[in-house]
Amino acid sequence: MRDFLRRLRRSGETARPPHAWLGALGGLALLALSTVFVIGGLELGTGTPRRLGTGAFPVITGLALAILSLAVIAGDLRDSSEAERPDWISFAAIGAALAIFALSVGRIGLVPGVFLATVTASLPDPSLKFPGKAALGAVVALGCWGLFIGLIGLPFKPFAWN
Amino acid sequence: MDILTGFGQGLLVALEPVNLLYCFIGVFLGTFIGVLPGIGSMAAISMLLPLTFHLDPTAALVMIAGVYYGAEYGGSIASVLMNIPGTPSSSITCIDGYPMARDGRAGIALFASAVASFGGGLIGMVVMAVLAPALASLALNFGPTEYFAVILLGLVAASAVSNGSPVKGIAMVVAGLMLGTVGVDITTGAERFTMGIPEMRDGVHLVIVAMGLFGVGELIVSIRANAAGAHQNAIDYARFYPSRKEWKAMAGPVWRGAGIGSFFGALPGTGQTVASAVAYAVEKKLSPNRANFGKGAIEGVAVPEAANNSATQTAFIPTLTLGVPGSASMALVIGALMMYGIVPGPRLLVDHSDLFWGLVASFLIGNVLLLILNIPMIGLWVRLLQIPYRYMYPTIIVLICVGVYSVNNNVFDIWLTLAFGWAGYLMRLFRFEPAPFLIGFVLGPMMEEQLRRAMLLSRGDASVFLTRPISGTLIAATVLLLAWSLFAAMKARRAGRPALALSDE
Secondary structure (H helix, E strand, O other), X not given: OHHHHHHXXXXXXXXXXXXXXXXXXXXXXXXXXXXXXXXXXXXXXXXXXXXXXXXXXXXXXXXXXXXXXHHHHHHHHOOOOEOOOOOHHHHHHHHHHHHHHHHHOOOOOHHHHHHHHHHHXXXXXXXXXXXXXXXXXXXXXXXXXXXXXXXXXXXXXXXXXX | OOHHHHHHHHHHHHOOHHHHHHHHHHXXXXXXHHHOOOOOHHHHHHHHHHHHHHOOHHHHHHHHHHHHHXXXXXXXXXXXXXXXXXXXXXXXXXXXXXXXXXXXXXHHHHHHHHHHHHHHHHHHHHHXXXXXXXXXXXXXXXXXXXXXHHHHHHHHHHHHOOOOOHHHHHHHHHHHHHHOOOEEOOOOOOEEOOOOOHHHOOOOOHHHHHHHHHHHHHHHHHHHHHHOOOOOOOOOOOOOOOOHHHHHHHHHHHHHHHHHHHHHHHOOOOHHHHHHHHHHHHHHHHOOOHHHOOOOOHHHHHHHHHHHHHHHHHOHHHHHHOOOOOOHHHHHHHHHHHHOOOOOOOHHHHHOHHHHHHHHHHHHHHHHHHHHHXXXXXXXXXXXXXXXXXXXXXXXXXXXXXXXHHHHOOHHHHHHHHHHHHHXXXXXXXXXXXXXXXXXXXXXXXXXXXXXXXXXXXXXXXXXXXXXXXXXXXXXXXHHXXXXXXXXXXXXXXXXXXXXXXXOO
């Protein structure tokens, strides 16, 4: 696992492609989004100029975004600068921390949910060993228990089996 | 009601123990989060917004305002000590603040920054107290056509004068407007783009969008940035108080910085970063000590801090009187007010004058708190900066999770936050600014409502936007601004540099 992470981290340090492709990809994503809103808006009905229908605003904004995304794609394809270096490890770890919290807070309670989310979020940092990550998780979990349930009185269950 | 009576009434509101307490909590927590490198006022407000849901509107707004200027001040601490601006607007403070710190004058630089922020904040508050009622009484004559035109101008200003490409900025605003249509249409009751998910019927919650785009998105970026070495140099904090000569050198720049900051803060779309940059440039031309700018001149710390903080206060003028935010942070303020059923706009001063004047007076109290909190607590912020980031960011992510979950006790909100967090990171990767997206999202429903009303009143004649004098003027200003920003971007592209590296949150 550690080797895999190290290799993944190193892969981000190699030469990067030009920003043009990434920028165009962003423009394409916006174009797809605008298509969804234009089609959805037309299905909802645009009404008349006097009484604009439910779908009128999504169609107007969708068409505007479609034109703008074409301009974005055209502009970015001419961009020869180096692309930003993505940090996929942090991207995945933070996403996983949120997902674990979402999956666990209702099922096993706030304290274990916070513990697991903290440990997961800390995974991208190799300078903190696993016992350190676990200790951090425990401190944050107990702190959240004290602060949110004890002090603020939010209606969370510290442990779901309570 | 004249200004002094209003301010007196506001002072009574702001001095109520509960408002005083939340002002203190806001300023403290705002500074705490603003100190963390790379995490700005936008993320600070997003993270702390759920805490205000249980408060009455005045206390909530006072706390949010405290978080806002606390975070802006906190940003300057990281700038001075580590050369890492905590907020984009404090990047100008780095230019002279960090050399002062390296020179063993970190304490004086932090003190100068606190005093200049205080001076700038006070002047900004006076400008707000004088200008806001005048602007509000003018805006009382606005109909839906004028409102639509004002919102359009605000949206274009906020997107076109942003970082890099104005086309991308406007695209983000439009995408935000589209997201604002998700949920039940209040006019017809029809569901729009809810994908059959019951939780989406009320639309996407502002806290989720803000926490995802700014809290989670910024955090993912900051992990590598801070691991790369946010190391502090050995700095001497022993001396805090400036000498008489240094006090004298600061006085002029504080006035000039506050004047420039007040002007730019009140304009939609420019905000604190532009204010700080312009104030610094002007001071560098005027100062007799200009040769030392960039090498640790105290004027170079005082002027951007005064400009930044006065702009922070005057940014509330268009936000509260017209309902048009100049920045994403102000869009959050509008969103928070709307959650309480208070519609920002000219009626706010009439219908909720206690809230408006209470907020103005809380600026005075907040700035005093900022000063008395920060001078003795500089040591604490320094120690906070020394905590390794590997302990900080997992804690912050958990606070975001709990904050989002506390809004509705619904895990679906956390999944949405995850989606917006990833979207926020990808936006940065694709070089799109998330701030215009949030402004569009907040103003979208308002803009749609005004458009529908205007079209109904004009019996479907769209030319009304051009023929009515105020809206026609505003639309012309919007077109001119758009043309100017596109021209500036093209000129910059030819010269091979970014259009305006001055974006605000």
